[in-house]
Amino acid sequence: MRLLVLGGSGFVGRAVVLDAVGRGWEVTTFNRGRRGGSVAGAEVLHGDRMTPSSLDVLRGREWDAVVDTWSGAPRAVRDSAALLSGQVGTYAYVSSRSVYAPPVSPGADETAPVLASSPSAEEGDYGEQKAGGELAALGAFGERALIARAGLILGPYEDVGRLPWWLARAARGGPMLAPGPRELPIQYIDGRDLAAWLVSSAAAGTGGVFNAVSRPGHATMGSLLDAVVAATGAAATLRWTDPEPILAAGVQPWTDLPVWIPPGHEYETYGLHSADVSRALAAGLAPRPVEETVADTWAWLESIGGTAPQRADRPAVGLDPDVEAAILASVTTG
Incomplete structure (x- = not known):
């Protein structure tokens, strides 16, 4: 498998790279090079996603899947997803349960209402930005988009x-x-368990929206x-x-x-701390003790x-x- 990780130097992105390299995958990372070091065995590309021309280094190449860990203005997801839509199979976007519009009912699943946003938004709080990122990934990849609404993430590299x-x-x-x-x-998820699930889901071509945390x-x-x-x-x-x-x-x-x-x-x-995560658990998410x-x-x-x-x-x-x-x-x- 060939995997592109947009991010890949810090926390969840790094865990994704480590997991995929450990499986023998061909892994490419694309980031600004400001956080942490590169993972041995991964190809490293640098660029600033807020500058669309930086994405040109990705143009014309193909990967089986991409994992995108972006937290910021949704247009960065919009631009990368649009460029990669014909070059990549599955687009996995690490979103957040902060996208849900409060009040969130105990036991709410992925159908709960989300905050209003736009894939072209320049401003907004964390939840609104993640909601816009989801729209951008879904707009470019449709059923080939995997939206992982992670909650509290803990573990090494936090x-x-x-x-x-x-x-x-x-x-x-x-x-x-x-x-x-x-x-x-x-309710939380170890970043390594989230990463392993993302990599396995990418290999399987899984799409859809999931609350990606423990029960x-x-x-x-x-x-x-x-x-x-x-x-x-x-x-x-x-x-x-x-x-x-x-x-x-x-x-x-x-x-x-x-x-x-x-x-x-x-x-x-x-x-x-009260989300329904039955869909993610059924799809193989396996939180450790x-x-x-x-x-x-x-x-x-x-x-x-x-x-x-x-x-x-x-x-x-x-x-x-x-x-x-x-x-x-x-x-x-x-």
């Missing part, structure tokens, strides 16, 4: 900082704020943080705390305390000196240590 922050916090040791309830179900409750906040503490050497002691004092301290779920969305919070209307994802992410962090890369287009996440200490003190003395 460049948003969610799981790396929890791991770094646990590695500092001491009493550690654990936002409850402990049994709160979470709700594949892990819980409890199993996630237990794995975090275990992976880092058990220097931290979890202090499970009800949502009320945490929220009263002005803490923002999802950003200050990554992954966590307490019951009844307004963020629940985005459906980030949370303990493996956490342990491998910690091993990767240690291998690069403990500091994860941070995407320039995403704000840093994590809780101020002073705020954490104040919350722990209040619930201990209260």
Whole structure:
């Protein structure tokens, strides 16, 4: 198989390249060359997708499939999909569950309403941009387009900082704020599992729209943080705390305390931990245990000196240590 990866240097794109090269595929990457290094065994092409003439290096070549990880103005997807429509079999676009228009009902599947957008949009928030990218891929490839609506993505090479922050916090040791309830179900996908599914789906010529995450409750906040503490050497002691004092301290779920969305919070209307993923699971998506994802992410962090890369287009996440200490003190003395 011949695979073109638009991206391919960071997180999911890198995982796609590693998976495909590991299968013996002929892999070509196209990116600006600003993030990470190239993967041995892959051909590297450079260009800026916001400059349409940069795509000329792809013109006249053929691949069996393309995986596109673009996050930004949809016209970049529009232009690449239009150029490649006669040169590629399957166009797999890594989208997001942020495309769904809130409120998203618990258990919603791929037919839930999405945000209004355009494949030619120049502006818009993350969800609107991803929705526009979907329209661009579908417009050029139709049934040959594979739309992977990934949710929370964790694992080695993560460049948003969610799981790396929890791991770094646990590695500092001491009493550690654990936002409850402990049994709160979470929904995510290991970037390597998403990559393997994308590559296998590309090989099969699979098209259509899929919620590409684990089932709700594949892990819980409890199993996630237990794995975090275990992976880092058990220097931290979890202090499970009800949502009320945490929220009263002005803490923002999802950003200050990554992954966590307490019951009844307004963020629940985005459906980030409650999607129906039966279609993707039936199509072969196979999420690994949370303990493996956490342990491998910690091993990767240690291998690069403990500091994860941070995407320039995403704000840093994590809780101020002073705020954490104040919350722990209040619930201990209260």
